[in-house]
Every structure is written in structure tokens, then in C-alpha cells.
Amino acid sequence: MHSQITNIVVSKNDTIFKALELLDLYALRIVLVVDDKNHLLGSVTDGDIRRGLLKGCGIYSSIEIIMHKSPYFVEEGTLTNRQIFEIMREKRYLALPITKNGVLTNIVTLDDLIRKKRKENPVFIMAGGFGTRLRPLTDKCPKPMLPVGGKPLLETIISSFKEQGFYKFYISTHYLPEVIHEHFGDGEKFGIQINYVHETDPLGTGGALSLLPKTDIDLPFIVINGDVLTNMNFEKLIDFHNKNNAVATMCVREFQYQIPYGVVNSDQNIIQSMTEKPSYFFDINTGIYVISPKLLSQVKAEFIGMPTILEQQIEKKQIVSSYPLHEYWLDIGHIEDYNRAQRDIVNLDFGKY
Incomplete structure (x- = not known):
């Protein structure tokens, strides 16, 4: 309030x-x-x-x-x-x-x-995937362009950033890039700037970073998968990243997993304790990151996932921070997720920040 x-x-x-x-x-x-x-x-x-x-x-x-x-x-x-x-x-x-x-x-x-100030931090959206788990919906349409609430999911993602002051966008394409190009163009009609990088061969969420113009990016930038629906506060994410002086920040979300059986703990065949259907909690990767410019020069044009790149940085004793995401978040990976997105979008507020 x-x-x-x-x-x-x-x-x-x-x-x-x-x-x-x-x-x-x-x-x-x-x-x-x-x-x-x-x-x-x-x-x-x-x-x-x-x-x-x-x-x-x-x-x-x-x-x-x-x-x-x-x-x-x-x-x-x-x-x-x-x-x-x-x-x-x-x-x-x-x-x-x-x-x-x-x-x-x-x-x-x-x-x-x-x-409200314009944010100079760029946003890099990964929109090149095949969306195989959503076929036949993605046979002729890239997953980020599937309609959610009457407009493409990618448009909703961009709008949520725009409402928070972000206007510089890079979009990575591979599968059916013409569909994305035709809808968004250079972004002028949406009041933003869009530059495209094209993966001739799939490079993964990490390798695609190698296509960005390194000399043009001098601020930490947000990387987000093109199938993520969220109303999180991205400015707070950038502030958190800067405060921690991190080379990279991964947004994480708590995930509860419940074992559907009673768990038995034994020692030398003697039962010590039993727990009925216990729950365990884990932090999971949400597909949203902040990357510092100095990391770009280290990324090669090869197929590699973002988690692997972050693991390499951890091995080099670089600071890789985790940012807990408490707002709404949905990874639209399956048909059930897509159907849920259609229901949830009605009540989501993307312009409150």
C-alpha cells in the first residue's frame, strides 16, 4: 500500500x-x-x-x-x-x-x-526455444508468441518491464524468428527499443549471451526466459545485485516436494524413526538472472546452459548471489501451465511498481 x-x-x-x-x-x-x-x-x-x-x-x-x-x-x-x-x-x-x-x-x-525514471539496464529475453512440450500449439508458433490473456506471452513480458521503466531490449531468436520480428519490429510502436540476436544453431541460455554486443552493454542486465510469467519488481532485483557486488544473480523460488509414502529410517535393520509423507523444501531456478557486463567477455559461442556458466564463476571464487522471488511466477513448460496462465493472467497486476 x-x-x-x-x-x-x-x-x-x-x-x-x-x-x-x-x-x-x-x-x-x-x-x-x-x-x-x-x-x-x-x-x-x-x-x-x-x-x-x-x-x-x-x-x-x-x-x-x-x-x-x-x-x-x-x-x-x-x-x-x-x-x-x-x-x-x-x-x-x-x-x-x-x-x-x-x-x-x-x-x-x-x-x-x-x-518514474527510465531504467538504462538492458533486458535480454530468450525466445529461441522450440517449445516441444507444448506441441501442437507450437508447431507454427514459437512458444513466447502463444496468446495468454488475448496477446502474446512475449508482449506481456515486455509490457511488465516497460511499466517499470525498462526500454532497452535484446531478444534471442532461433525457431520461427519471423513471427517475433513481424509482431514487434524494432519496438517503436511499443515505445521501446528492440535489437535481435539470432542463434543459427541453438546455443542454450548461456551460450546466447555471446551474441550480445559487448561494447554496448556497460550496466548489469536482466536475462529472462521467454516462457516466464511474473509480476516481480525488477528494480529491486537490480538493486540487490548491485548491493552484493555480484558477477551474476539468479532468482530462486522455494519449491515444496512431498514424498507420497511413509519414510522409514533404519540403522542395521533396526527402525529408528518413521515419518509419514514428509515434505522437503528446495530453492529452484526461475529462469531470471542479472548478469554483470564483465561476464560477457568470458562467454563463448557454444551450447551451454546458464547454470553451467554460473557454476564456472563459483569455481573461480566469483560472487554469484541468489535472489528470493516471492511474487507471482509461472514457468509455462507444459499444457497444464499454459492453461493455468490463461486463468491467472486475469488477476495479475503488472503496473503497480
């Missing part, structure tokens, strides 16, 4: 005087009225207060008397930051409430949107 939201929220039983105080203190031109379960009931502006006073209301009267009972709000996840910005500019709002099923969850301010 936005840190300023608690500063401008009142109860319908609060007084007009309190609303005046908040309007004066926080200069957002609006106070939001909620019930005890945080449902948005109304809003109050200085104009509402002025009209109420002219009608004879006292400053210690209930705020419910003057509040606007149909306030303008945005349902969470329905609009991009750009669309919200256009609404606020047109209506001259300084702040706009965000709700989910009627419950106030956030507030976006015009200052937030204006101050």
Missing part, C-alpha cells in the same frame, strides 16, 4: 475539520472515506468542503454529509500507469484511489508517475 494512503483516509463519522487538516497537511487535494473494512465509501475535496460550508454545515459536522459518494477510482490491474497518468492529467487529479472488489488497496499520485 502506498505510504501516503493512511495519511488521507478517514471514517464517515470523522469531522469536516479533520478533512480540512489532512487536505492542508498532505496537499493531495483529496481525502478518502472508508468503512471499518476499508471499503471505499466516498471522497472529499476542498471544493466539497466549501460547498458544504456555504450550505450551512459546521466544521465539526460529520464528513458523511459533504462527501462525494461516487468517487472516481481505478480497479486494480485494469489500467497501465500510462493510462492512469492520462486520466489524472485530463481530470487534474493529484491522487487517485486504487480498489480491488470495492476495497481500497492503494493510491497512485501524479508525482509517482512523473518521477
Whole structure:
């Protein structure tokens, strides 16, 4: 929740005087009225207060008397930051409430949107795979271009980065590259920059790094598989990588594995203990990385996976950090995953950062 939201929220039983105080203190031109379960009931502006006073209301009267009972709000996840910005500019709002099923969850301010800085860190998307486990869907369509929620998965991935200020993209292609080229072009129509690197022969997630223009990349860059759906905060990931002074960072996610049987521990055929269907927890690779520029010069044009490259760096005593990913994440590797993505995409918010 936005840190300023608690500063401008009142109860319908609060007084007009309190609303005046908040309007004066926080200069957002609006106070939001909620019930005890945080449902948005109304809003109050200085104009509402002025009209109420002219009608004879006292400053210690209930705020419910003057509040606007149909306030303008945005349902969470329905609009991009750009669309919200256009609404606020047109209506001259300084702040706009965000709700989910009627419950106030956030507030976006015009200052937030204006101050969002473009991120100079490039993004490298691996989109060259054959997607064999998703056949026949991928017989004539590369996996990253399969529709999820009415548009290609790759477009959703790019949009999630764009909403967070990233605009420099490299896309690695191999299988049916013309489908990707035709849809995205150089990225201009999407308000971004796209450069393509083509794998004549498959190079794997690690070997594809060798195709990047080393002299053009002087900042840590994000690498992400083209079949990953997530709404994670990529800026925090970059900050974490820099703070650890790492040569590479791998995003990991906790995975629970439950053995479907009772486990028996014995010593010389004497049972010591038994555990019924125990669960074990592991950190798994999410297919999202941050790579420092100095690593690029060490990658050769050969088939190699990213984990192998990171293992080589660990052997060289270089810092390879792990970043715990707690937000939504889905690796679309099988038909069941693809079907789940179609269901999940409806409620995902990619523009909240």
C-alpha cells in the first residue's frame, strides 16, 4: 500500500475539520472515506468542503454529509500507469484511489508517475526455444508468441518491464524468428527499443549471451526466459545485485516436494524413526538472472546452459548471489501451465511498481 494512503483516509463519522487538516497537511487535494473494512465509501475535496460550508454545515459536522459518494477510482490491474497518468492529467487529479472488489488497496499520485525514471539496464529475453512440450500449439508458433490473456506471452513480458521503466531490449531468436520480428519490429510502436540476436544453431541460455554486443552493454542486465510469467519488481532485483557486488544473480523460488509414502529410517535393520509423507523444501531456478557486463567477455559461442556458466564463476571464487522471488511466477513448460496462465493472467497486476 502506498505510504501516503493512511495519511488521507478517514471514517464517515470523522469531522469536516479533520478533512480540512489532512487536505492542508498532505496537499493531495483529496481525502478518502472508508468503512471499518476499508471499503471505499466516498471522497472529499476542498471544493466539497466549501460547498458544504456555504450550505450551512459546521466544521465539526460529520464528513458523511459533504462527501462525494461516487468517487472516481481505478480497479486494480485494469489500467497501465500510462493510462492512469492520462486520466489524472485530463481530470487534474493529484491522487487517485486504487480498489480491488470495492476495497481500497492503494493510491497512485501524479508525482509517482512523473518521477518514474527510465531504467538504462538492458533486458535480454530468450525466445529461441522450440517449445516441444507444448506441441501442437507450437508447431507454427514459437512458444513466447502463444496468446495468454488475448496477446502474446512475449508482449506481456515486455509490457511488465516497460511499466517499470525498462526500454532497452535484446531478444534471442532461433525457431520461427519471423513471427517475433513481424509482431514487434524494432519496438517503436511499443515505445521501446528492440535489437535481435539470432542463434543459427541453438546455443542454450548461456551460450546466447555471446551474441550480445559487448561494447554496448556497460550496466548489469536482466536475462529472462521467454516462457516466464511474473509480476516481480525488477528494480529491486537490480538493486540487490548491485548491493552484493555480484558477477551474476539468479532468482530462486522455494519449491515444496512431498514424498507420497511413509519414510522409514533404519540403522542395521533396526527402525529408528518413521515419518509419514514428509515434505522437503528446495530453492529452484526461475529462469531470471542479472548478469554483470564483465561476464560477457568470458562467454563463448557454444551450447551451454546458464547454470553451467554460473557454476564456472563459483569455481573461480566469483560472487554469484541468489535472489528470493516471492511474487507471482509461472514457468509455462507444459499444457497444464499454459492453461493455468490463461486463468491467472486475469488477476495479475503488472503496473503497480
